[in-house]
Every structure is written in C-alpha cells, then in structure tokens.
Amino acid sequence: MVQLVRRVGGLFFVIMAVVIVQRFAPDTAIPERSVALALGFALIAASLLGHLTELLRLPRLSGYLLFGLLCGPYLLNLITSSMAQELEIVNGLAIGLIAFIAGLELNLKHLRQRMRAMLIIGGVSIVGLFTLLTIVLWIAWPWLPFASPGGPLARLAASAVTAGLVVSFSPTVSIAVIAESRAKGPLSELVLAIVVMGDLVLIVFFALAMQFAQWAIGGPTSDVSILVHLSWELVGSLAFGALVGGFFGLYLKYVGRELTLILLGLCVLLAIASAALHLELVLSALAAGLVVENIVSSEGNELKEAVERSALPVLIVFFAAAGASLQLDALATIGWLALGLAALRLILIRKATAIGTKLAGLTEIPDNLIWMGLISQAGVTLGLATIVATEFPGWGSEIRTLIVALTGLHVLVGPVIFRSALSKAGEIGKLDANLEEQHASSEGF
Numbered sequence: 001m002v003q004l005v006r007r008v009g010g011l012f013f014v015i016m017a018v019v020i021v022q023r024f025a026p027d028t029a030i031p032e033r034s035v036a037l038a039l040g041f042a043l044i045a046a047s048l049l050g051h052l053t054e055l056l057r058l059p060r061l062s063g064y065l066l067f068g069l070l071c072g073p074y075l076l077n078l079i080t081s082s083m084a085q086e087l088e089i090v091n092g093l094a095i096g097l098i099a100f101i102a103g104l105e106l107n108l109k110h111l112r113q114r115m116r117a118m119l120i121i122g123g124v125s126i127v128g129l130f131t132l133l134t135i136v137l138w139i140a141w142p143w144l145p146f147a148s149p150g151g152p153l154a155r156l157a158a159s160a161v162t163a164g165l166v167v168s169f170s171p172t173v174s175i176a177v178i179a180e181s182r183a184k185g186p187l188s189e190l191v192l193a194i195v196v197m198g199d200l201v202l203i204v205f206f207a208l209a210m211q212f213a214q215w216a217i218g219g220p221t222s223d224v225s226i227l228v229h230l231s232w233e234l235v236g237s238l239a240f241g242a243l244v245g246g247f248f249g250l251y252l253k254y255v256g257r258e259l260t261l262i263l264l265g266l267c268v269l270l271a272i273a274s275a276a277l278h279l280e281l282v283l284s285a286l287a288a289g290l291v292v293e294n295i296v297s298s299e300g301n302e303l304k305e306a307v308e309r310s311a312l313p314v315l316i317v318f319f320a321a322a323g324a325s326l327q328l329d330a331l332a333t334i335g336w337l338a339l340g341l342a343a344l345r346l347i348l349i350r351k352a353t354a355i356g357t358k359l360a361g362l363t364e365i366p367d368n369l370i371w372m373g374l375i376s377q378a379g380v381t382l383g384l385a386t387i388v389a390t391e392f393p394g395w396g397s398e399i400r401t402l403i404v405a406l407t408g409l410h411v412l413v414g415p416v417i418f419r420s421a422l423s424k425a426g427e428i429g430k431l432d433a434n435l436e437e438q439h440a441s442s443e444g445f
Helices: 002-024 031-055 060-071 081-105 108-143 152-167 171-181 186-217 226-254 259-277 281-295 297-324 328-360 367-373 380-391 395-424 429-433 435-441
Strands: none
Touching (some): 081 171, 081 281, 081 297, 108 281, 108 328, 152 328, 152 395, 171 186, 171 297, 171 395, 186 226, 186 281, 186 367, 226 281, 259 281, 328 367
C-alpha cells in the first residue's frame, strides 16, 4: 500500500511539472527542448504507471500504452502531436530489439518436439481465419460503409486484401509481453512461434491478394510488382539478418565485451539498413537472434542479461509513443464496425485454435489459453494498410481507417488478455508470487 501511494504521488508530481513547463515556459523555448521533455516525461511517468498496472497484475506495457493514450494529443495533450512524433525516434531501435529477443527465445532443437503441433495449430488458425473472413467480407461488403470496388470478382479481391490485414497478429506486442513478464514455458513458446509464422504468411497472403486485386480491379501498376517487392522483403530480410547475426555471433565468441552497448548498436544498424534496403526489420532482427541462439548458444545467456538491461527504457518510450499515437478519431469514425469485426475475429481465433489443438493432439497446453496470445495487432499491419490506401484510393483508404481502429483496440486489449493466459498457464507464477517482495525492497520511485 505504501508503494502504491508513493508511486501515485510521484506520477502526480511528474505530470504537474510538465503542465507547469508547458503553461509558463516561453513558447519559443518549448520546441527546442521538446525531444528531451517528451523522452524524460515518458521515461519517468510511463515507468511509474507501468509499476501501478503491474501491482494490478496487468502487463507493464499496458501502463506505458495507457500513459501515452491519456497524455497524448487526443486527450490531455501533455504529449503533443509533434512530441509524439519525436518519441518515435526509438521505433526502429525498439522493434529491432524486440524482434531480436524473439529470435533468442526460439531454440530450434528445443522446439523440434513441438514443431508439428505448432505448424498444425498455426496453419489451421491462419488459413482458416483468412478463408472465413474473406467469405464473410465478400457477403457483407454491400452493407458495409465502404466504396464498391466493382463487380463480384473485384469485391472478392478487395475482401481477400482486407481479410489478410484483419487476420494479422503482432509479433512485436506478443514478444514484449513475454519479455517483460519473463514468461517461460510451452504456451509462450507456442504463441511466439505462431505469431512469427503468421507474420511470414501474412506477407505472402498479402502479396498474392494485392496481385489478384490489381488484376481484378485494375489498380495502378508499378515497375516492380508488389509480389516481387514483398518477396525481396521476405527472403532478403531473413538473409540479411542471418548475416548480421553471424557476425555478431563471432563478436560474442571472440570478444564478448560491452554487450549492452554493442547490442543497441546492432539494433540501430538493423533499423537503418532495413529502411535503406527496403527490408522488413522484424524479420531481419528475428533472423539475427535465431542465428545467435542456435549457433552461438554458449554465449547466449550473457547476451540475454544484456538484453534485459537495455530493453526496459526502450520499451517504455516505444509503447508510450504508441499509446500517444493511437488515433482515437478513427475509433469515433468507424468504431462500431471495428468492435464488431474485432469480436468476430476473436471468436474465429478461439474456434480455429481449438480445432488446431485437437488435430495436433496437443495436451500439455489447454486450447482455451492459446487464442488469448493471438489478439494483438500492430506494426507491419499498419504499413500494409497504407499500401492498400495508396494503391486503391477509394475503398482502400476506408479500409486503412478500419485497420487503424482495429489495431488501436487490439493493442490495448491484447497484452492484458495474453498476460492473463500466461498467468493461468503458470508461466509467470514465480514472478507474481515475488511481486510484493520486489516492490517492498525497491527504493524511491
């Protein structure tokens, strides 16, 4: 109780300090120090709110998201639109670090015994969701608030593109929940494998659906087809990440010093190179982590300790910025449809994972927990939705608004539900049991 009061008091004073700075500082001074103000405010206040949500047995990153949402431009406006954009300078670093952590968690020898079950559950879930949502959207399209793409064949193409976006999972958020909860066990491993597989399959499905849509609807063409472009993203990203991971593994093996600093530099390199070479950062960083974990496993434990030291401040700023960037106006515009589609998606995920678990004969993980790790959406989904809006300015722009609203809902709800599943599976039970002791022994805010 004392810790709760202290953290609430600390949060109040930090917020009041920012209010005073914004109200009484000269207008010309604020822009010059807005980056420092935004970073400092996010690191301190979001961290405090994250501790409060952890006391309520919720993920810390939910506290970071909630902080960004409440203090962002759509509500209190303590973090203005320009400040929210400045916070996004850590996005590449954060996504690279989170995906690298995922690669470190995927030990192929350890996962081999459950690989068949992962493929069956993931395949049934992804393919089943994509097929059913395509059919539902094709039937319901005339009654939805979207422009008509054309005849039945064009409507089928638009429905397939939309279904590919709606089906997608969020490796970034799922990995962050596992990392900050220090969860370890069959459920976290299975969910991690499925969301990574889903990210790979999404790129293929989306490429094929966009090619079909361009043929059926007659969208604008480019010198390099979307299929070729996304194939480069898929294969090139994995190859580049594996190469970087190999060099990093040599550094670990023969040098092995200043790992935290070198790791952050590696993630910055991956982010810059991925942007310059038009690669998918999540896949590149994931491949790098896979190579390190499965080839240089003897040095992996020291690296994981460096990851834990470097991850916290990066995650705080990343998810605080994500919360501040949630577009509440999209929810206000098309919120009813987003809620309905989110509910349908949740039901289909739950049914598909139950069927997949039964077909795989998996008994060590209850099927009523697996679906809880597949709810979050973010990251690559928004980027692909922007491609749709660019290629098809009419209905594509409306679909992008829907996807923005959906990801906003799922990124807030998904981490809470996933952490609940991990707790029920007993994979973070030790952390929860020692939570009071950890807070009682901590000093200051």
